[in-house]
Amino acid sequence: MNILLVGGGGREHTLAWKINKSTLCDHLFIAPGNAGTSPFGTNIPLAVNDFEGLAAFCIKNIVAMLIVGPEEPLVKGIYDYFKNREDTAHIQVIGPSKEAAQLEGSKAFAKAFMERHNIPTAAYKEFDTSTYDAGIQYIRNHPLPIVLKADGLAAGKGVIICNNHIEALAEFQLMIQNSKFGEAGKRVVIEQFLDGIEVSVFVLTDGKNFVILPEAKDYKKIGIGDTGPNTGGMGAVSPVPFADAAYMEIVTQKIIKPTIEGLQKESLDYKGFIFIGLINVQGEPFVIEYNCRLGDPETEVIIPRIENDLVEILSATAEQRLNEINICISKQYAVTVMAVSGGYPNEHETGKVITGLTDTVLEGTVIFHAGTKQQGDKVLTNGGRVLAVTSFGESLAEAAEQSNYMLEQIHFDGMYYREDIGFEFR
Template sequence: MKILLLGSGGREHALAWKIAQSAACEQLYIAPGNAGTAAHGTNVNIAVNDFEQIRSFCIDHQIDMLVPGSEEPLVLGIYDFFKSDDALRHIPVIGPSKEGAQLEGSKAFAKQFMQRHHIPTASYREFDDSSFEEGLAYLLQHPVPIVLKADGLAAGKGVVITSAYEEAAAEFEGMIKSAKFGDAGRKVVIEQFLTGIELSVFVLTDGKNYKILPTAKDYKRIGEGDTGLNTGGMGAVSPVPFATDAFMEKVENTIIRPTVEGLRKEGIIYQGFIFFGLINVEGEPFVIEYNCRMGDPETEVVIPRLQNDLPELFTAVQQERLDTMQIAEDPRAAATVMLVSKGYPEAYEKGREITGIPLPAKDQLVFHAGTRAADNKVLTNGGRVMTVTSLAGDLRIALAHSRQTAEDIQFEGKYYRRDIGYEFIS
């Protein structure tokens, strides 16, 4: 089987590493890939949103399966693009239709979907330019803290949580009137703040059946102690200690099953990953957000713990027989630490040489994110540069090993959080 994987981050490196291990994978291509993915397949200089070039490549290279790693091509409708083209429709796309991808592409769509199917989530209202004054008035009488979410995709940065009405009003105006997040913020969801601890739950669905993958918890804030600006993610751990069998039974019964059944009942085509961003509020799970793909950096701890053959699972998705598969998890804990460029998540420099990258080992992997190869060197090419993932029988040991390797890897301006997993190791 010839597989084309779309994306260039740490998530795609982890997926490439896993896919390439399968005997079913004859050839793996990654578009556009990074300096790390090149070790597992062939990087192809095609942007994830260039559907015409992707089309030509799939035809010319007789691609048998397309795996979109990131949300952009899914939200833009790459599934529908393939299924509406006679030359492409035979190629399975591991991801939802454009309508299904709206679970991530539109916060308002997701909230309305959850309301229709009685899925527990925070109460909310949505506003746009036409209802700006109404929204401002609603905001100023809303209990604090206040959560404001840009409706569309904003690279993980379109959420503001504040206890100051003045700041909330300024952010609300900035999103709608000044296009702070571009078109993504033309509509804003204001929702109730929930107090609890977050986790990420992932399922793979064939549209009828689903399988739950290993749980994870990521850390979004740039600063230690969960302080500072939101980022795309600074690290992750798996499994999540408080995600007990009893808690996960609640998650499955009140959230996962109603979501998959709701999609099917509404005739929404969805064959791929569903990411449930959840919060545990005094033992009860609520949905914060959906994503239509795997998370990053959660993928870098979930995929190393997944013992199944990934292309085999993808084939079962395409053939709607996931119910015949069993998920096998590595019993060890996994911990990943993200190394980022100085200044991230705001302005940062690229092109810094990276040294001290270790070779892969049985209990440790380095996944590249924002890197590129040039003149036999590996250079920084993004805000989030690479993750170090370690596996061990104890989470504390896994975290210590990841931190040690993060210390050994060198590039100018390197920064990483040293407190990933802090709630679980005190």
């Protein structure tokens, strides 16, 4: 079959790399893709939210499956757009409906969903302009630290942890009255702070059945030892040492099954990935957030550990046959380390020439492009997060050491990466 993969980051490069190995894929198209995806398919200059253009391309090129990488087109309803058109309704779309994608698109929707289905999560209340004064009072009486979350999509930057009430009140005002996060912050969820270790759990569901994919832990802070401002992710590890079979059984019974059953009970059409951000509090899992797609940079460690044909799994998802699939996972550790532009996550320059990419890559290492573009025979930086270097090892430390070694061979002006990814498990 012909497949169109929507997106252009490290997640999509990883998916393209994996899909290219499938005997079921005749031709892969990536819209828009990046400099790293082109060896695995054909990059198409279409924006991820250009639903009309994407549909026309699918019709012209006899595309049988549409895989949606980023959250924005899902939240904006790309699934519904394709299913409601007579000429594209037959195309298998991997991703939830617009209504189901609210699990990521609205923090308030997700919290209410968890409350209805008794899924463990932090205590919360939501506020908007009409309840602003009540929110001020709520913050003043709230124990510290306080977690403030923009309700909508805020490019991974809409969560603020405040260690004093003055800071929390100021951020609350900035979000609701000063539009710090635009429309995404017009409603704010104020949450109880949970102290523990985070883990990302990934599930693929056909709306009825589900399979659990490898788990991962990502590292959001820019600085060594998890310091400094949040980013889109500086690296990830998989497997996560504490997420053993006993812990994952608790996660399955208390979180995954109630989530899938909740989707069914509420008739939410969902055929795709569910990324459940969890926090482990003294052995008990609590949901921090839902995402309606794979994470980035977690994709760069979980997809390479899956030994199955990915297209076969996705076809079973679209056809509601996931009960027929057994996921085979490599026992090796995978560590990805992200190289970012100087100044990231704040203002940063792009267009820097990247060298060292074509030098000898060690066996057991794959370089995934996150923010790059091709210009003639040169590869240039084209974003804050530029490259993710993933390595395998018999231990987490071995895999991390190899990724760091490979990054020493790569250069672009201002390049920065964290050398301590997975530090607490080494």
